[in-house]
Amino acid sequence: MTTQDWHVDDELWARYADRSLDAVAASSVDAHVVHCGDCQRRAADWDPNAAARVWPGVSREVSRPRLPAPLRLARRLGLSDSDAVVIGASNGLYLPWVVAVGGALVCAMLTGISVRQQDIAFILLAPLIPVLSVVAAYDATDPLRELVAGTAFSKLRIALLRTSAALVVAVPLTVAVSLGVPGLEDLAFVWLLPGLFLTLSTLVLMTWWRCWVAAGLTGLAWSSVVAGLDGADSALTVGAPPVQVGFAALCCAAAAVLVRRASTRRLMGGAR
Amino acid sequence: MTGSEIAVLEGVARSFGRTKALHPLDLTIGRGVVGLLGPNGAGKTTMLRLLATSLPPSSGRITVAGHDVTADVAQRTAARRHIGYLPQEVSFPRGMTAAGFLDYVAVLKEWGAAERRRLEVQRVLGLVQLSELGTKRVSALSGGQRRRLAIAQALIGSPDLLVLDEPTTGLDPEQRASLRGLLGGLPGTVLISTHQTEDVSALCDRVLVINAGSLRFDGSVTELVGLATGRVHVGRDASQGALSTWRTGTGGIRSVGGRPAPGAVPVDPSVEDAYLLLRAAQQPTTGARP
Numbered sequence: 001m002t003t004q005d006w007h008v009d010d011e012l013w014a015r016y017a018d019r020s021l022d023a024v025a026a027s028s029v030d031a032h033v034v035h036c037g038d039c040q041r042r043a044a045d046w047d048p049n050a051a052a053r054v055w056p057g058v059s060r061e062v063s064r065p066r067l068p069a070p071l072r073l074a075r076r077l078g079l080s081d082s083d084a085v086v087i088g089a090s091n092g093l094y095l096p097w098v099v100a101v102g103g104a105l106v107c108a109m110l111t112g113i114s115v116r117q118q119d120i121a122f123i124l125l126a127p128l129i130p131v132l133s134v135v136a137a138y139d140a141t142d143p144l145r146e147l148v149a150g151t152a153f154s155k156l157r158i159a160l161l162r163t164s165a166a167l168v169v170a171v172p173l174t175v176a177v178s179l180g181v182p183g184l185e186d187l188a189f190v191w192l193l194p195g196l197f198l199t200l201s202t203l204v205l206m207t208w209w210r211c212w213v214a215a216g217l218t219g220l221a222w223s224s225v226v227a228g229l230d231g232a233d234s235a236l237t238v239g240a241p242p243v244q245v246g247f248a249a250l251c252c253a254a255a256a257v258l259v260r261r262a263s264t265r266r267l268m269g270g271a272r
Numbered sequence: 273m274t275g276s277e278i279a280v281l282e283g284v285a286r287s288f289g290r291t292k293a294l295h296p297l298d299l300t301i302g303r304g305v306v307g308l309l310g311p312n313g314a315g316k317t318t319m320l321r322l323l324a325t326s327l328p329p330s331s332g333r334i335t336v337a338g339h340d341v342t343a344d345v346a347q348r349t350a351a352r353r354h355i356g357y358l359p360q361e362v363s364f365p366r367g368m369t370a371a372g373f374l375d376y377v378a379v380l381k382e383w384g385a386a387e388r389r390r391l392e393v394q395r396v397l398g399l400v401q402l403s404e405l406g407t408k409r410v411s412a413l414s415g416g417q418r419r420r421l422a423i424a425q426a427l428i429g430s431p432d433l434l435v436l437d438e439p440t441t442g443l444d445p446e447q448r449a450s451l452r453g454l455l456g457g458l459p460g461t462v463l464i465s466t467h468q469t470e471d472v473s474a475l476c477d478r479v480l481v482i483n484a485g486s487l488r489f490d491g492s493v494t495e496l497v498g499l500a501t502g503r504v505h506v507g508r509d510a511s512q513g514a515l516s517t518w519r520t521g522t523g524g525i526r527s528v529g530g531r532p533a534p535g536a537v538p539v540d541p542s543v544e545d546a547y548l549l550l551r552a553a554q555q556p557t558t559g560a561r562p
Contacts, residue, residue: 080384081384081386082379082383082384085375085376085379086376086379086380089365089368089372089376144362144363144364144365146321146326146359146362147326147357147359147362147377147425148380149325149326150324150325150326150352150355150357151352151377151380151381151382152349152350152352152353152380152381152382153379153380153381153382
């Protein structure tokens with residue numbers, strides 16, 4: 001279909017223009033027109049206003065990105081246009097939100113069917129749900145890491161925007177699971193500080209490694225900690241006020257390291 | 273730094289573990305198109321990443337547009353506002369359209385106002401001749417179209433320093449010619465890494481040849497080609513000890529380097545000939561430019 005003795009006829013042009021051609025046929029027309037001067041001229045004769053029609057589409061795409069409904073709501077509530085673009089670039093947030101919903105459901109199932117071990121199962125899984133959700137938010141744009149690193153936009157701002165967008169779904173869902181599964185009511189809020197600490201730690205590790213490596217290290221470390229706790233008392237241990245205070249302190253430390261790594265990190269080298 | 277210098281490297285080196293990717297390097301880059309030639313693993317990408325501030329140097333100082341990128345975050349951020357960077361490989365996020373991708377990069381380059389972003393995205397899409405594909409998903413674009421889209425993001429904001437790592441990879445001859453026309457017409461500085469010596473001959477005011485992490489040549493295309501003058505011959509037999517030989521369309525054997533065979537005649541060398549000879553040389557060679 002790309003040989004020079006064949007040309008796009010009027011019927012094909014019409015179907016191409018109204019997008020009724022299948023993908024293969026449309027691509028064949030594209031490929032042929034690129035190399036065929038006759039058809040390039042005919043394209044201009046046949047539809048001189050093509051560019052005028054195309055540009056509004058491009059303009060629409062850029063000036064009114066198709067954001068998920070919650071993000072459109074956030075825009076109405078004051079989220080800036082550029083922040084919405086940064087958040088929306090995380091694959092429209094569908095992936096992190098699906099991860100959050102899926103993680104919460106798995107957590108509910110495992111804790112629901114394992115009544116004897118439900119406390120320790122919940123303490124193990126619940127803090128990791130926001131970690132996985134945040135990592136999923138980054139994974140969608142991680143391919144651009146090299147490119148993003150060289151831009152002037154604050155990396156800390158990117159981190160906070162994506163993290164907030166993921167947590168806004170993951171945290172309420174996990175709290176809902178703890179309130180909905182019989183026997184877990186007392187743990188509804190115990191996991192929040194450990195979850196925040198693990199999320200911040202993962203973000204810090206992501207300044208060195210790829211997001212799933214960072215999540216793996218965090219998950220492994222948390223699993224080791226939980227395994228080292230004393231069985232059925234693990235929830236009580238994590239929920240004890242001194243331990244919660246300890247997690248609060250760790251959160252502050254991790255946040256400080258994150259700020260330093262993300263926004264005030266000096267490059268190595270310096271003046272000779 | 274004088275007004276014409278856009279980037280200055282002073283004693284810049286970079287190691288990865290025990291591997292020295294770039295030995296201490298002093299370099300000043302002014303306006304025009306600068307070509308960076310070298311074999312795979314020579315340190316080209318490391319040098320470009322250092323200049324693009326996506327990689328910190330192990331030692332030394334880098335100044336871009338008067339801002340010391342190794343000093344602090346404020347200086348580095350200020351420098352980044354003058355840089356457009358095309359990495360060697362760009363993996364695009366899933367589900368984005370071409371215009372949506374450029375819009376995202378424009379936001380990262382601090383183009384806050386939506387209307388200005390829209391116009392800038394239209395401009396760079398036009399520069400790389402992708403205007404009509406703005407609404408297409410990136411996953412539906414061909415390899416060459418994706419490469420042009422990646423080039424377009426580097427052009428956002430008309431940066432003073434454009435750092436392009438093998439921009440012509442994946443482009444057909446027509447697209448490469450078009451890209452050369454575009455890059456040659458830019459007012460600022462373009463630093464371009466390539467394996468295509470014809471790109472260098474057609475485009476570059478200055479050539480840097482790098483090998484094993486060290487700068488082997490710094491001069492003009494004419495000076496580079498001059499290194500091979502009288503060392504490329506065509507004859508019935510290959511030159512003894514030639515670096516490279518092949519049969520030409522007229523049946524003669526073209527030899528680069530070595531001792532010419534009896535009856536062989538010298539011919540005009542190309543950039544590729546000079547590059548091959550330079551690579552074979554062990555010692556650094558400096559052109560007329562300091």
